[in-house]
Amino acid sequence: MVEVIRVHTKLALCAFHCRQGRDGRNKKCDGQCGALHLCRTFLLKSNEACHFGRKGKCMFGHDFFSQHNLHLLRENNLDGLNERELRALFQLPLSRCKTTTPQVCKYYNNDRQKCTNRHCTSLHICSQFILQEQHKNCKKNHSFQDDQVRKTLDLFEIGGKDWRKNEVFEIISRFNGLEQSADGNQEMYSDYSDNESNYSERSSFSNYSGSRQIIRHLDHDRSQSTCDGCKSLKQELDALKLEMTQKVMSLERDFALLKSEVQSLKVNKSAQETSAKKCPISGITFN
Structure with missing residues (x-):
């Protein structure tokens, strides 16, 4: 042995x-x-x-x-x-x-938000293909021989003669968080640069814990208006809206107070300057 x-x-x-x-x-x-x-x-x-x-x-x-x-x-x-x-x-x-493994481009896999980064170093490949699942009628790339994919893999020194094909599948899926969740959805990460043009297109919900639920329920059947998930989501959004409104009102009050203090300081400064130019004996103000 x-x-x-x-x-x-x-x-x-x-x-x-x-x-x-x-x-x-x-x-x-x-x-x-x-x-x-x-x-x-x-x-x-x-x-x-x-x-x-x-x-x-x-x-x-x-x-x-x-x-x-x-x-x-x-x-x-x-x-x-x-x-x-x-x-x-x-x-x-x-x-x-994760840092030495290429990421699957989440923008490429989003039908509503295409990748606009010409120099993207994330893989433009179907996430279902990486999971080795069925992908019928899918128009995304399903080949490691695609020019963009080959260039990206070469940048990470992956896919050479010492690599087996199953190793490429395994390592990319493992470090992209593409393991299937209970509801069949996958998590994907973008490349490690914060300076991508795609970042400007993120919604204001990017840091909200329920953002994934929002995206998921936007895609559900419109006829399911009584969806329990949507009801719960609406309650969360209403609470979030109320919280944000209260914060905005608080900021507006703070800004008004600050503006008043600044105006008061300007008046005091002007009075001090006028007093400094006035003769204490004759009372005459000099220019």
């Missing part, structure tokens, strides 16, 4: 450090994440593969052995490996984490 030992690491790439903010800079992690602070392209491919790395200006970092990273490598007994060996280790399927 032959035993196969597969080498891998649980050390991950920090998702927060690799997230680009709206100001164009990477977000600052407090260093307590227990994950590497590195450029993803540098980690998975090479220094030359990163456009900014070639110019020495990549904000995500190209140093395996920085103080933060070296501490983590030592904790995981990886400090004896060189850059080439570390890269080979993190490229392995079992060493992958």
